[in-house]
Amino acid sequence: MTRPILSAAVILLTTFATHAQTPKFEVASVKPAEGGGPAGDIPRNMDTSPGHFAMRNVPLRYALEWAYDLKDYEISGPDWIKVDNRYDIIARAPGPATDDQMRPMLQTLLTERFQIKLHREKRDMNVYVLLPGKGLPKVKPPSSDTGPPLGGGPSGVFFHNQPISRFTFMLTRRMDRPVLDMTGLQGNYDFTIDLSGLGFAGRDPTEATNGPSIFTAVQNDLGLKLEARKQPIEILIIDSVNKVPLEN
Numbered sequence: 001m002t003r004p005i006l007s008a009a010v011i012l013l014t015t016f017a018t019h020a021q022t023p024k025f026e027v028a029s030v031k032p033a034e035g036g037g038p039a040g041d042i043p044r045n046m047d048t049s050p051g052h053f054a055m056r057n058v059p060l061r062y063a064l065e066w067a068y069d070l071k072d073y074e075i076s077g078p079d080w081i082k083v084d085n086r087y088d089i090i091a092r093a094p095g096p097a098t099d100d101q102m103r104p105m106l107q108t109l110l111t112e113r114f115q116i117k118l119h120r121e122k123r124d125m126n127v128y129v130l131l132p133g134k135g136l137p138k139v140k141p142p143s144s145d146t147g148p149p150l151g152g153g154p155s156g157v158f159f160h161n162q163p164i165s166r167f168t169f170m171l172t173r174r175m176d177r178p179v180l181d182m183t184g185l186q187g188n189y190d191f192t193i194d195l196s197g198l199g200f201a202g203r204d205p206t207e208a209t210n211g212p213s214i215f216t217a218v219q220n221d222l223g224l225k226l227e228a229r230k231q232p233i234e235i236l237i238i239d240s241v242n243k244v245p246l247e248n
Helices: 003-021 060-068 099-114 164-174 214-222
Strands: 027-032 052-059 086-092 117-132 150-153 156-162 179-181 189-193 224-240
Touching: 027 099, 052 060, 052 099, 060 086, 060 099, 060 224, 086 099, 117 164, 156 164, 164 179, 164 189, 189 214, 214 224
Parallel strands: 117 179
Antiparallel strands: 027 086, 052 086, 117 224, 150 156, 156 189
């Protein structure tokens, strides 16, 4: 094989290999949402069929969070991606892919349709960290009950068969800074905690309460410790992005 032919063959094979390594949906539609209404509380794939993906009436930030498996505070970009503009994203993978297999497909789709340019960097952030306490944690192995994952009662908020990260996710939404799970507790648990003294977004409860502070409740009810500190967090930075996606 002559050198020009060999070079052409190498380029062709490289092109095919690069294309094959780029995860993509087989069919996808991305368009501005027509309906109104509030966005969901947790970013998620709204279609449970293997290989199918659907998010309806969601801000772009929610789609990015799901695609890159990130929390709210781990993405930085224009304010409009948080709430103002909403989209319907419907797609199908080439086969019965799992959610984890479709995340990189959604990354590719969002990058292409919204012409996104991004990078990652670490930033020091004010956070709370949930840490082991002095004794054993007051959490139990999940019971065999088939009740709801979350519930409320006189004794507080009950978490059933949930990871500790579900609790820190709730705290992040209700406190004035992100809450990180550094307990080392793996798996799911049952536990109850009094959150009556906890407000929202760092504000005090709307009604007067004699409930304990969240720091006291974490110590008394869970045997853990909540501590304020500065922590380096890797952030996905959106450098540029279009509001109107490219046509399907």
